Amino acid sequence: MDNDVAAGSAGSTGSTTSILGQLALGLTLLAFGLGHTRVVDGLTEADAVSLATYVGGVTLFVAGLLAFRERDAFTGTAYSGLGALWFTWAAGAGDTVSDNAAGLFLLLFALVALSLALGAPASATLTRATYALLFVALLLLAVSEFGGGAALAKAAGWFAAVGGLVAWYAATAALAHWPTVLPKRAAGRGVTATG
Known part of the structure; x- marks a missing residue:
């Protein structure tokens, strides 16, 4: 069973x-995701700004270093780049910038997330999944900003969450030494898949 849950390094x-x-x-x-989904009454993406600044921005950047x-x-x-993303997003929140x-x-940071998803070691399944979901979330948000509407932003929030x-x-x-992948079992003679 593979217990590699690190953020990327094949040897980690x-x-x-x-x-x-x-x-x-x-x-x-x-x-960030829950703020975009609006599933919690009164919670918006703007409420994630402080967390994005210090936890997402500063902590991730330091972890990257x-x-x-x-x-x-x-x-x-990965962590330095994502720290820059969150810090920049939080610093610009509330400023008046064009939707474009x-x-x-x-969109640019979606491409960074795509690079991370494609570049993550094959053994780091959860890491790949995290970055792939982040890519989809950022891509949907970008399209939403370009004029795609609130429904795309809400869908993006779910992908981010x-x-x-x-x-x-x-x-x-x-931390708990839990498994991160399901054990692989080869189907042998007489074994059939159900479902």
């Missing part, structure tokens, strides 16, 4: 830097 098995980064990313994505110090280039790149400028910002839950589970699994 859940370093404290990686766990901290996964927790920070999970909390930020969850708050620590990962570089540990010679984990993928995790360092906001859409372009989101699920991505946050996946990142949070990855960190918790590393």
Whole structure:
């Protein structure tokens, strides 16, 4: 059974830097996503600004620098880049920028998330899933900003919230030594799939 839940490095098995980064990313994505879904009465994406600044921005950026110090280039790149995303998003929240400028910002960071999803080691399934969900969320938000409407923003919120839950589970699994993949079982003679 594969217990690799780190944020990316193929050789990593859940370093404290990686766990901290996964927790920070999970909390930020969850708050950001739930704000966009409007599922909690009175909660909007603007309510996630403080969390995005300090937990998503500063904590992820510092975790990225620590990962570089540990010679984990993928995790360092991921966390530093995402720290910049969250800090910039939070710093610009409330400012008057055009919808097209906001859409372009989101689209560019969607491409960063796509690069992270494609570049994550194959053994880090939860990491790939987190970055893929972040990519979809940012892409939907970008299209929404370009004129796609509130329904796309709400859908993006759900993708971000699920991505946050996946990142949070990855960190918790590393701390609690829970499995992160289902054991693979080859179908042999006489074994049939049901369903």
